[in-house]
Amino acid sequence: MLIQCLGAFILSTEETQTIPRPSGRATLFIALLVNANDTLTSDQLIEEIWPDHIPDDPYGSLHAQISRLRKDMRNWGIDGVTANICHQHPGYMLTIDESLVDISTFTSLVEQCTAAFPSDPETAMECARRGLEIWHGTPFTAHRVGFLGKIARMRLEESQLIAQEVLVDSALAMGLHRHSIGRLKELVVTHPYRERFHEQLMTALYRSGRQGEALQVYREACTRLHRELGIEPSPPLQQLMNRMLQQDPAVLDYSPLTPWGLHTKSFAH
Structure with a gap:
């Protein structure tokens, strides 16, 4: 697995190469990735995804986005051992081997x-x-x-x-x-x-x-x-x-x- 960020955003495995399409979940993943192995608060992530129009139930909406992002990561070829989003009070953290990221x-x-x-x-x-x-x-x-x-x-x-x-x-x-x-x-x-x-x-x-x-x-x-x-x-x-x-x-x-x-x-x- 190699995650390329310096230029086009590309996730590569030995078998596949995936270019995530721009979306709210991609924005969420980028925020977690550039702060890998550090906890980001739920409020930080909510502001990251919805800077202009926060949903009526922001924490529930964030939880739903995290769940969908975990599914996206599996589809991208990122297993739970290579990288994982875990709940870490007061928010979430992406755990990953940073050597896999070009940054x-x-x-x-x-x-x-x-x-x-x-x-x-x-x-x-x-x-x-x-x-x-x-x-x-x-x-x-x-x-x-x-x-x-x-x-x-x-x-x-x-x-x-x-x-x-x-x-x-x-x-x-x-x-x-x-x-x-x-x-x-x-x-x-x-x-x-x-x-x-x-x-x-x-x-x-x-x-x-x-x-x-x-x-x-x-x-x-x-x-x-x-x-x-x-x-x-x-x-x-x-x-x-x-x-x-x-x-x-x-x-x-x-x-x-x-x-x-x-x-x-x-x-x-």
């Missing part, structure tokens, strides 16, 4: 890459690369998620961007600046307000002997930030530009740009 593997790899950088950029790059290979798009694509699902989705999307940053930071620390330019150009376009990607692209271009292009990246970032948000670039981005104008040799140094770390919790919560 768990992805989160573990992001934790490993952030822990390895900057002391071991080769390991950091490998863990980031493996984590990004698992990522296939917005978690639970095409499914409506409630508050708990949205929180998990946002955390996972942020972790994906952190993995991208670590991958590039590690590559730059290993002298692979030319190989990073294409990826960074795409990241700057898709995430124009994430200034870290601008810093990395400027550095990669500068180290590749493309100083004019590096400064053009800065000018374009300044124009966008000022025009669309009414703000100036962050101090690190401004400082990097000034160091380039001053021909600071440290910009060419392959040592890690900025030691930093990230504390993440296990799984998605």
Whole structure:
């Protein structure tokens, strides 16, 4: 059994592959899944399924949805040993081996890459690369998620961007600046307000002997930030530009740009 959440929502066994259709029960299952092995209160689950129109008998309706979801899980090939929804005061809990869920593997790899950088950029790059290979798009694509699902989705999307940053930071620390330019150009376009990607692209271009292009990246970032948000670039981005104008040799140094770390919790919560 493998449960894929990072992109399309797919449940796979050796014999079958199931794509749950969007529904209230799928929303319920997602909420339980991203909080696997933790108890969610009945009130949390009711709000997750019916955020706008709570039924007249919410607790009875939730119990009915749980019963139907258990049947759905059997139809999906999830037996009571692999995963089970149990009543746990004051609500319900999905017990499951988290290694069967791609979210768990992805989160573990992001934790490993952030822990390895900057002391071991080769390991950091490998863990980031493996984590990004698992990522296939917005978690639970095409499914409506409630508050708990949205929180998990946002955390996972942020972790994906952190993995991208670590991958590039590690590559730059290993002298692979030319190989990073294409990826960074795409990241700057898709995430124009994430200034870290601008810093990395400027550095990669500068180290590749493309100083004019590096400064053009800065000018374009300044124009966008000022025009669309009414703000100036962050101090690190401004400082990097000034160091380039001053021909600071440290910009060419392959040592890690900025030691930093990230504390993440296990799984998605």
